[in-house]
Amino acid sequence: MPMSAIVALGVLTYAFRFTGPLLRGRVTVPAAAERLFADAAAVLLIALAATAALTAGHGFAGWARPAGVLVAGVLAARRAPFPVVVLAAGGVTALLRLTGVP
Amino acid sequence: MRTLWRTPLSAWPRDAALLRDVGLICLADGIVGLSFGAASVAGGLPWWVPVALSVLVFAGGSQIAAVGVVLAGGSPLAAVAAGAVLNSRLFPYGLAVADVVTSEYGPVRRWLVRIIGTHIITDESVAFALRQDGRSRRRAAFWTCGISLFVIWNLTVLLGVGLGSALHDTNAFGLDSTFPAVMLALALPTLTSRSIKVAAGAGAVIAVALTPVLPAGLPLLAALGGLGAGWTGWPGLLRRPSRPGEGGQVRDGGRPLGDDQPRDGGRPRDDGWPDAAGMDGTGYAGHAGGAGGAANDDE
Numbered sequence: 001m002p003m004s005a006i007v008a009l010g011v012l013t014y015a016f017r018f019t020g021p022l023l024r025g026r027v028t029v030p031a032a033a034e035r036l037f038a039d040a041a042a043v044l045l046i047a048l049a050a051t052a053a054l055t056a057g058h059g060f061a062g063w064a065r066p067a068g069v070l071v072a073g074v075l076a077a078r079r080a081p082f083p084v085v086v087l088a089a090g091g092v093t094a095l096l097r098l099t100g101v102p
Numbered sequence: 103m104r105t106l107w108r109t110p111l112s113a114w115p116r117d118a119a120l121l122r123d124v125g126l127i128c129l130a131d132g133i134v135g136l137s138f139g140a141a142s143v144a145g146g147l148p149w150w151v152p153v154a155l156s157v158l159v160f161a162g163g164s165q166i167a168a169v170g171v172v173l174a175g176g177s178p179l180a181a182v183a184a185g186a187v188l189n190s191r192l193f194p195y196g197l198a199v200a201d202v203v204t205s206e207y208g209p210v211r212r213w214l215v216r217i218i219g220t221h222i223i224t225d226e227s228v229a230f231a232l233r234q235d236g237r238s239r240r241r242a243a244f245w246t247c248g249i250s251l252f253v254i255w256n257l258t259v260l261l262g263v264g265l266g267s268a269l270h271d272t273n274a275f276g277l278d279s280t281f282p283a284v285m286l287a288l289a290l291p292t293l294t295s296r297s298i299k300v301a302a303g304a305g306a307v308i309a310v311a312l313t314p315v316l317p318a319g320l321p322l323l324a325a326l327g328g329l330g331a332g333w334t335g336w337p338g339l340l341r342r343p344s345r346p347g348e349g350g351q352v353r354d355g356g357r358p359l360g361d362d363q364p365r366d367g368g369r370p371r372d373d374g375w376p377d378a379a380g381m382d383g384t385g386y387a388g389h390a391g392g393a394g395g396a397a398n399d400d401e
Contacts, residue, residue: 001147001151001168001169001172001178001181002178003150003154004178005168005178005179005181005182006151006154006155006158006159007158008182009155009158009159009164009168009181009182009185009186009189010155010158010159012182012185012186012189013159013160013161013164013185013186013189013192014220014221016186016189016190016191016192016193016196017192017193017195017196017220017221017223018196018216018220019193019196020192020193020194020195020196020197020198020199020200020223021196021197021199021200021203021204021216021219021220022216023197023200024197024200024201024204027197029193029194029197030338030339031338032335032338032339032341033194033339034191034194035335035338035339036329036335036339037190037191037193037194038191038292039297039298039301039329039333039335040187040190040191040326040329041163041187041188041190041191042289042292042293042298042301042302043298043301043302043305043325043326043328043329044167044184044187044188044305044322044325044326045163045167045188045285045288045289046285046286046289046293046302046303046305046306046325047302047305047306047308047309047310047321047322047325047328048166048167048170048184048282048285048309048322048325049282049283049285049286049289049306050282050306050307050309050310051170051174051306051309051310051313051321051322052170052174052281052282052285053279053282053286054310054313055174055310055313055314056174057174057175057318058313058314058315058318059314061278064276064279065276065278065279065282066279068276068279068283069279069282069283069286072279072282072283072286072287073283073286073290076283076286076287076290076291077290082130082133082287083129083130083133085283085287086133086134086137086280086283086284086287088283089276089279089280089282089283090275090276090277090279090280090283091276092276092279093276093278093279094274094275094276095276097273097274097276098274
């Protein structure tokens with residue numbers, strides 16, 4: 001990832017943040033648009049989680065990684081403490097690999 | 103804890119509660135930062151990539167997304183696009199906290215405060231600010247949370263980079279699965295309505311199905327097509343509000359947001375979770391109050 005891309009994302013992000021304070025009191029964001037911002041982000045994160053869990057390059061990532069992520073997902077849905085969720089994912093995957101699962 | 107926020111006690115115990123909550127969020131985000139730094143270098147990126155992203159972008163979800171796209175072989179352009187879509191929600195956040203990202207002591211100080219304060223607008227700092235009553239308290243909460251997170255986030259990413267470089271076979275430790283696990287843990291709590299669950303599920307299927315055939319990065323953006331499936335926000339988005347204020351909400355700082363309602367559904371929780379979906383997840387939908395939260399209750 002070249003430095004130019006990092007700077008570009010940094011500038012774009014700063015612009016998103018800065019517009020609000022700059023326009024203070026002069027614009028309204030429709031509730032529906034605000035909802036679109038939030039929900040688009042949720043869709044992207046879930047899609048990213050799914051592809052990062054299941055795929056490596058253009059192929060299947062093997063079973064150990066999605067298994068760990070699945071356990072983490074169940075724990076997260078049950079509102080387990082955040083550190084537990086993250087450690088469980090790595091732990092399950094590591095244990096499976098130790099037993100020879102790819 | 104919620105009762106404590108509502109009870110008009112003296113300021114001190116509430117500040118103690120604020121500091122404790124900020125500490126918990128810092129702890130949770132610190133774990134994300136460690137994981138982000140370690141997984142980035144373990145995936146083969148040079149050490150300065152996660153470090154520069156953390157300083158310059160300072161939005162965890164988009165950093166993870168950008169690195170995820172690049173590690174999957176995607177182009178830098180796709181990485182920037184994914185990160186930018188994720189960060190577009192910072193725009194309404196900025197409106198929501200505009201009144202605390204300013205100063206009354208002359209134009210120089212005002213701009214200085216704006217320029218610095220802008221950079222620490224995150225899910226967490228905004229959620230913390232909005233749940234306080236009164237502008238001075240909101241200002242204190244915003245700056246305390248924002249600055250603490252900036253310091254902790256960059257330190258832990260740096261630490262994670264060192265950790266990731268020190269380990270030889272990071273896959274043996276399952277480090278690669280902590281990455282998607284973090285994203286899942288950040289995003290799951292925000293899937294509060296049926297509409298967004300369907301959209302997110304469809305988006306995930308689209309992205310995974312297209313991964314074998316499309317260049318890396320594009321499947322992720324194609325996942326936004328999931329919003330076409332069962333997402334119920336379109337009518338509200340396309341219809342113009344008939345009266346000002348009916349379909350929209352002024353999120354400027356002039357309007358006193360403070361009242362005795364918790365602005366974020368009782369968050370942050372006490373169990374060490376990142377407040378509003380981590381450094382950067384999508385938490386506004388579910389909790390940080392205001393229009394986003396209300397509009398989402400369409401179950």
